[in-house]
Amino acid sequence: MFWTKFFSGLNLKILLAEIILFFVVLVGIGAYTNPNDPLFINSQYGYLFYLLPILVLTLYYGLTAGVVTLTLIFIVMMFYYKEFNLNYFLWIFLFTLVASEFNHYWTQNLKKAEEKFKYADDKLRDLARELMLLKISHDQLERQYIIKPISIRSVILDLREKMLTSNSEKEPLEFLLKLVSTTQNIYDAAIVTYSVENNNFEIIVSINENFKINPDDILIKKSIEDGAITFISQIEEYSEYLAVIPVKKEDLYYLFIIKDMNFLSLNLDTLLTVNLFMFYVIKEKEILKNIKEIALSFKEFNVDFIKEVYRMYQMYKNFNVESTIVTFYVRTDDQNFPLFLKTKLRGLDMMDILRTDKELFILPILLPFTPFSGAQSFVRRMTEIIKEFYSEKFLEENIKYKIELVDKDIKHILIEIYTNYFDKIKNSESKTK
DSSP: OHHHHHHHHHHHHHHHHHHHHHHHHHHHHHHHHOTTOTTOSSSSSTTHHHHHHHHHHHHHHOHHHHHHHHHHHHHHHHHHOSSOOHHHHHHHHHHHHHHHHHHHHHHHHHHHHHHHHHHHHHHHHHHHHHHHHHHHHHHIIIIITTTSOOOHHHHHHHHHHHHHHOSSSHHHHHHHHHHHHHHTTEEEEEEEEEETTTTEEEEEEESSTTOOOOTTOHHHHHHHHHTSOEEGGGOSSOOSOSEEEEEEETTEEEEEEEEEEOGGGOSHHHHHHHHHHHHHHHHHHHHHHHHHHHHHHOTTSOHHHHHHHHHHHHHHHHHOOOOEEEEEEEEOSOTTHHHHHHTTOOSSOEEOOEESSSSEEEEEEEETTOOHHHHHHHHHHHHHHHHHHSOHHHHHHHEEEEEEESOSOHHHHHHIIIIIHHHHHHHHHHHHO
């Protein structure tokens, strides 16, 4: 934290030094070429001599650079000129404000683009994780199911439940270590954090209380440097450990260090399985912490759906990036209808399935980065598909929908989806009967 503050303060000092030095050079040139009017206030096009640098500095660095330059111009005008030329100063000030507005607009759009890219990258990583999960599950069915009957998906659900219900951040990691050590025949291991900023190791949980960390061990160093799983057969030097599995979160590494385990279980599949569980816990821990109360209060909704709605709301709140939810209320005895609708979604779209009775489905569909007009186009496309595969009569009699921007608190959104609008439908149907 200290170094972060120090370098941020240092950057500001360097910026101020650059601007002051640049301005002194300009004033020096002006004083040398035009001693009576170094700011070129009285020259026909001389104002461009200072206007262009101010525009460049403000466009690149923002309003701060423009204000500093204006302050320096103000000081020179006050002490060098007999009369303060307000007209000249106001024109320079106006151009500075315009340039700063362009800088702000560009910076905000750049941040939006970065957030969208980060979200798409996260979704791609989730897909890669699902593919890895599928591969591991398939391998288990082929080779390990009889010996170690463990379901990857059930473990992930158990981990998620533990993260939602536990009051301590340590509990999910303890649960993970205990589970992995039992199912993968690991006798001595620990989950350790390594801070890049402080160059410090800390044991979070361990199987044995006497577990000690050797920061100079070759396996630990190699896993941190490469950012990948390392194990004993990859090196020729001596190591106290059998394998190290790293998961990085910003400047913090979570290391699953294995010191002793059944030799027959020491293979890449086992290490990949542990890595999958570690990655899931570390990645989900922060966001599940933020939606914990909501997920426990609205158990009808899938946790993944709540999580994505929360992320979209945060993007709207921080960057004004619009997303929408289209909710279809469908009365049908066709149990495959939700699956039919789900196959028609786009890549980033996400649907949840809620059931209130045998024949009524509530199908909220999250449309990331889609404004209200885009959601209307989506509804038109979906209704045309439903007409084509079912009928217009089925659409009119059995399906209602609602479009809502993700611009309110997530709790309010979920209540709107499940309670308020559904109650109105039930009341209208009871009056009709």
